[in-house]
Amino acid sequence: MTSISAYVLTNNSEKYLAQILVQLARIAEDIVVLDSGSQDATEAICADFSTVRFLHRPLDDFKSQRNYAAAQCRYDWILFVASDEIPDADFVQSVRQLKTAGFDCDTYTVSRHWYVLGQPIVNMYPIVSPDRPIRLFDRRVASFTQDSNRVHESLRGGQREGKIGGKLFHHTMETKAEIQRKLEHYTDIAALDLLDQDKPLARWRMYLSPIGAFCKWYGIRRGYRDGRLGLYLGKYAFDYTYKKYQKARALNRRRKKMPDENSE
Numbered sequence: 001m002t003s004i005s006a007y008v009l010t011n012n013s014e015k016y017l018a019q020i021l022v023q024l025a026r027i028a029e030d031i032v033v034l035d036s037g038s039q040d041a042t043e044a045i046c047a048d049f050s051t052v053r054f055l056h057r058p059l060d061d062f063k064s065q066r067n068y069a070a071a072q073c074r075y076d077w078i079l080f081v082a083s084d085e086i087p088d089a090d091f092v093q094s095v096r097q098l099k100t101a102g103f104d105c106d107t108y109t110v111s112r113h114w115y116v117l118g119q120p121i122v123n124m125y126p127i128v129s130p131d132r133p134i135r136l137f138d139r140r141v142a143s144f145t146q147d148s149n150r151v152h153e154s155l156r157g158g159q160r161e162g163k164i165g166g167k168l169f170h171h172t173m174e175t176k177a178e179i180q181r182k183l184e185h186y187t188d189i190a191a192l193d194l195l196d197q198d199k200p201l202a203r204w205r206m207y208l209s210p211i212g213a214f215c216k217w218y219g220i221r222r223g224y225r226d227g228r229l230g231l232y233l234g235k236y237a238f239d240y241t242y243k244k245y246q247k248a249r250a251l252n253r254r255r256k257k258m259p260d261e262n263s264e
Helices: 014-025 042-046 062-072 089-101 176-196 203-220 223-263
Strands: 005-010 030-035 052-056 077-082 085-087 107-116 134-138 161-172
Touching: 005 014, 005 062, 014 030, 014 042, 014 077, 014 085, 030 042, 030 062, 042 052, 052 062, 062 077, 077 085, 077 161, 089 161, 134 161, 176 223, 203 223
Parallel strands: 005 030, 005 077, 030 052, 107 161
Antiparallel strands: 077 134, 085 161, 107 134
């Protein structure tokens, strides 16, 4: 049977962490919890699991955090879930079967079902629900590479993709205050991605792109099916797009001024 490592990124993640670690402990011989500054019971929960190593690293961006976590893992096959993604029993059984039979792909996806404010949703920018993210990979061939985004990052390098059975239940953003905090945090990082990718930052994009995002996610992607929450999440898509351009433009202006400031 192939041994695997698992990791979870945490920050004040006490609500679901015990449920997640119970499931991971059934399938992973090594578990890394990489924490970026929890002030709740996250660390204490980890102490109850003999296979868990609790590590600290300040969060700069999610790509770097994931690569650091993967580097701390003892085994080349790595399973990762978010601190609010709860694997079901079928997921656990499916991974066990893969470990016994041997992995014949480089990466494996799983069906992930999203809940926002406690309600199952059709979509939340920039995903549809359910989606199929990669959650198991061979780090010898796949990683979050340098050209991956810092936020909504993607694993790259694998040639053959398989599927894990079962589901992940993703309970995210359970209050409107949390949604607003994450909106600000994610758009800080997304603005850097825009600059890295040398995306056009014309003022008209800052105003028209958010309208396009709302129309796409509320209308075309059928967010309206989620009722009042769908309208609220349509506004989230609008705000997210506006803010990432607004912040990218502000950063770009500051960067252009830096040579003049340094020459004085």
